[in-house]
Amino acid sequence: MFLSILLALLGTISPVSAIPSAQRLTSRNAETSIERRQTQSAYPAHTIAMPIDHFPNKPRYAPHTKATFHQRYYFDSSYYKPGGPVYLYIGGETSGPSRFSNLQTGIIQILMNATNGLGVILENRYYGESYPFNTSTTDELAYLTTEQTIADNAYFATHATFPGVAADLSAPNTPWILYGGSLAGAQTAFSVKQYGDLLFGGIASSGVTKTVLAYPEWYAPIQKFAPQDCVTSINNIIDKFDALVSSNNLKGISDFKAVFGLEALKDNRDFAMTIAFPIGGPMNYPTNTWQELNWNSSYGSQDFFHFCSNVTNLDAPANITAVDTLLSNYSDGQPWTNLGNYAHYVKQTLLPLCDGVPIDSTACFGTQNQTFYADTTNSAARSYLYSTCTEQGAYQVAPASGPSLISRVLQVDYTQQWCEWAFPNGTFNSIPSTPNLTYYNNYGGGNITADRLALIDGNIDVWLDVCYHSNDAPPRYSTDLHPEYLIAGAGHHWDSYGIKDVEAEPQFIREAHLWEIRTVRKWLSSFNRWKAGVTGHSEL
DSSP states (O other): OOOOOOOSSOSOOOOOOOOOTTSOOOOTTHHHHHHHHHHTTOOOOEEEEEESOSOTTOGGGOSOOOOEEEEEEEEEOTTOOTTOOEEEEEOOSSOSGGGTHHHHTSHHHHHHHHHTOEEEEEOOTTSTTOOSSSBOOTTGGGGOSHHHHHHHHHHHHHHOOOTTOOSOOOTTTSOEEEEEETHHHHHHHHHHHHTTTTOOEEEEESOOOOOOSBOGGGGHHHHHHSOHHHHHHHHHHHHHHHHHHHTTOHHHHHHHHHHTTOTTOOSHHHHHHHHHTTTOOSSOOSSOOGGGOOSSTTTOOOHHHHHHHHHTOTTOOHHHHGGGGTTGGGTTTOOOTTHHHHHHHHHHHTGGGGTTSOTTSTTTTOOOOHHHHTOOBOOHHHHHHHHIIIIIOOBOOOOSSSOOSSOTTOOHHHHHHHHHHHOOOOSSOOOOSSOOTHHHHTTOGGGOOOTTEEEEEETTOTTGGGSTTOTTSOOOOOOSSSOEEEETTOOTTGGGOOOSOGGGSOHHHHHHHHHHHHHHHHHHHTHHHHHHHHHSOOOO
């Protein structure tokens, strides 16, 4: 498929039922299915003629173009009253319709309702149907950069029209407040910092504002907060497998793969990634992981906990538990505790996804096919990989020391090879040998700050350590102008989800939403003073 589902930074997933291991998961083409469902309740699609190149004097984008492309947006004016703000939801790395829930029951609905606002979703360039070109060659992807993307947000705020709304809502004469989660959260923060004279404010939720090349910390919250008997079992199994790799025990490696029914995967890294799918990554996972947990069952999945329940099943039949000692001759007679359960889960849940195609092919779990990656068809997966390879980095890898939930064969070179295969040098554009992190971190990294930029994170989020509230960050202190909030027990931008009744939400989410409402209301009370400062005239 290469199972082709890049959920590593996706903020919206398809609702997947929590199911036992014996039932096949169906999470292929998740984005398409989301869009199909959401469109049924539809907001009409509108488009704006967006410049492909906002920076005609920057050598980075030579040769320049004056062309535009049709960028989609969707809006809800049902709560709007004259004088109300515009809430711009940044679409991120998925289609606009995949974000409709935010207008219907989520954070934008909550804020619109509280402040008589209008909500609008802007689909990011190179996602959904907002592609500047018919294909995505290396040259055609040259305009997929952080600075071009956030320039779209500023241009949109000053040029957007809203049919049926009898008012000019352009910035800076109307308060525009951005919201984004994950990558879109970072883009929200960068937009407010870079275009603070146009964009009144923003809420960056789980905004990955800092980037690094290797990001083993993705697995740290799982190590810390997941069921510890499950964590210990996986850590110990991985340690034993890595010992076989270190000693180049080819027979032992082959026997271990066979336990999972994956002996056809010749590349140890492809195998290691496949058995890591229920945990996550690197970059690809066809089942839902810790990142897809959510307080709102309509949008989250319990797949991770069902995986752990299967791995630690004390009542597994004897033919499964017998597998725990099958490889003891490779571990000085010590059992591989819960290996049988782990392998059984993989066989029952992952192998059926291949639907009979060869396991070592890119139609299944293999990745060692350069031709596959060279396909220039427009897709969210290709766009996201390009950004990862050029600016964003944060490759999911095993830690250099200590316990690991994924094999230590999974390192930077594994992801980097896909970059090299996918994006050969073009005539005008080429990718760097590793991502140029400077483009991204120049906006402030983990310590980014801007007036009326709220930074909200969850402390069990896998992306926390590239967010504002990283475990490595200094103490954070909130003010009305620079508000911040760390939600205890929350994951990846959990505040973006709602149920259209804030008071009925779980306490930790309810209080975050009430804080966001208070924060925005305080900002709006100062809008006319801010407007006078940026436009040179006062309406007081």
